[in-house]
Amino acid sequence: MNKRKAQSLFRRFLPVGVVLIIVLALSHHDPHRGRAVAGAAGGYLVEMMKILPAVVLLMGLIDVWVPKALIQRYLGQEAGWRGVLLALAFGTAPTGPLYIAFPIASGLLQKGARLSNVVIFLGTWAAAKIPQVMVEAKFLGLSFALLRLVLTLGAILAMGYLMEAFGKVKVPTKGVEEE
């Protein structure tokens, strides 16, 4: 392992280390409380590890079968209701945090995709990914997850049209070759 890799690993695990030290110090100071903390943390770790293998494999499968290049190709072309449905459907598929989607969204707009569809795509990517909804249902209940999903989708559709109608949004243009 080279030095830079070690440094980035250290940085990523630093917050965990800090929390661990706090827990250890606490257990030393007050064993009773320390046990309560460790018990609660351990319980949630087990719950998490029970579902994560399936969740990340599902993410991997979606990533492989619905590649981002495919999304980019279709979403740039389709308009009307088909465009809206496609934006919703494609938003539920990708893996990865929202900031990965910003360059994709920018590329879509430059290729002539409708602003509302791109906003809808970003919103669904952020809030309505399938594996995410399943984990939410497990921890917070099916009715919580589904109700939040339905309300969020409604809000995302409204946002798309509001931004298109009132936003006067101009997206920075850049060379297509830059992608």
Next chain:
Amino acid sequence: MTIFIYLLTGGAFFYSLYRDREKSKRALRVGARVFLGMLPSILLVVGLVGLVMGLLPPEVISYYIGPGTGFAGTLVAALAGAVTLIPSIVSFPLAASLVSLGASIGTIAAFITTLTMVGIVTAPIEIKELGLRFTLWRNGLSFLAAILIALTMGVVLI
């Protein structure tokens, strides 16, 4: 729910194997990479859940984000979600532990919704790619939506 997730993923994986062995291998590798990428945040959140559950008395939690706090509690939770940068999947156990300690449904819904949709930390990337106006509008409307969603959920789910 766990069984359902495994059935769905298992079914999808076997179908994928049947269709294309190479792609399925790649899916496994992508999954492993996603898992390793999430690991630091998972451990961090698990540690925080432990500290919250083991140390904070339920009265404190319900004082700040409990059912009695109304709009102010929802606003606090929404702001917390907007500035936090952890994968949403990892945030659900934390949210569940807060609910079990007396946080209201509305505040938790507000936290999760802004966590996923509003990004203060990632705003510079968004501005660079999509411009300032776009970023302000999208995040502003998302924040507003989160509050409305939270208030609705607080009324519907008790």
